[in-house]
Amino acid sequence: MGIKIIGTGSYVPEKVLTNHDLEKMVDTSDEWIRTRTGISERRIASETEASSDMAFKAASRAMEMSKTKPDELDLIVVATITSDRITPSTACILQGKLKAHNAACFDLQAACTGFLYSLEVVNALMTSNPKFKKALIIGVEKLSVITDWKDRNTCVLFGDGAGAVILEKRVGKHDIGGILASKLASNGDFCELIKVPAGGSSNPTSAETVKKRQHYLSMEGQEVFKLAVNEMAKACQDVLLRAKVDISEIRWLIPHQANLRIIKAVGNKLEIPEEKVYINVHRYGNTSAASVVIALDEIVRTGKINRGDYILLTAFGAGITWGANLLRW
Ligand SMILES: CC(C)(COP(=O)(O)OP(=O)(O)OC[C@H]1O[C@@H](n2cnc3c(N)ncnc32)[C@H](O)[C@@H]1OP(=O)(O)O)[C@@H](O)C(=O)NCCC(=O)NCCS
Known part of the structure; x- marks a missing residue:
């Protein structure tokens, strides 16, 4: 048996914020940012684009790749520190948008390690519970809303985006890995x-x-x-x-x-x-x-x-x- 990734997807917002743009916002330089961090540009979500909207686009791409229909999903886990609201979870909001009505949904907060934590948590749930055959995991952040655009120590570092995987339990004898x-x-x-x-x-x-x-x-x-x-x-x-x-x-x-x-x-x-x-x-x-x-x-x-x-x-x-x-x- 193996819990396999059968589809992936991602989405980044259209708006590009370059180091040169940041030079106009705080006391920094393209040269400092590139040499100290390696970053040249980052994406910034629009005011009307919430984490669940980015998650929806990444999820749709992963579902398309894996030919997964919304009602096949048994679990939706969203790793994020920038959920749409304090409650309900972004996973539930996403479930509504996807119309994935058979899924159990929750958010997981482990900051930048959230996607890795989610993989193992979902792996364990799928291994132990025969009901969970297909799962969607999303890593999504709209960090631009918790970034202090007046603080050069942090504002040069972060960006917005989303990624998704579909996991499936495979039980065939060749389904190792x-x-x-x-x-x-x-x-x-x-x-x-x-x-x-x-x-x-x-x-x-x-x-x-x-x-x-x-x-x-x-x-x-x-x-x-x-x-x-x-x-x-x-x-x-x-x-x-x-x-x-x-x-x-x-x-x-x-x-x-x-x-x-x-x-x-x-x-x-x-x-x-x-x-x-x-x-x-x-x-x-x-x-x-x-x-x-x-x-x-x-x-x-x-x-x-x-x-x-x-x-x-x-x-x-x-x-x-x-x-x-x-x-x-
Ligand atoms: C944040 C980070 C890029 C700073 O790089 P650094 O080489 O450690 O730089 P320092 O913090 O020592 O700062 C050096 C100088 O640059 C200045 N500086 C900080 N940000 C600056 C910026 N955007 N532009 C220009 N100068 C800046 C500092 O004020 C400091 O000036 P000082 O020496 O006069 O006090 C680096 O420490 C880092 O990447 N840390 C890990 C961050 C991270 O990964 N966080 C997320 C984990 S999930």
């Missing part, structure tokens, strides 16, 4: 490193919190950088060891697209050739839970993946959370 091993980890001692300080139950939105700009994301970049490199590399080594797969057998390493220097440092630590490390951070910036799954969809749609290939995913984010999944295509 799927999700081979996952490592999910977190450490709440570091919960202050990346945060949105206000708008939740500990510090509800008030005129004061808005004035202090506490409903925007803040981050201690350098500390995050060091932790991210070490933990992503260790998580990858962990899943490789458990699945008895050598790094030389990996076709693609897809790291969370936060910063080119982090991506390269993880690749170097794992001693994987550069050409096997997928990079699109220059085009989209950090799209949090959407980043790894948008990259996966690009690889699939450009024919850069073959049946039997090993794919290693890794990510790191607020919480802090981190992890890795080893997939066999």
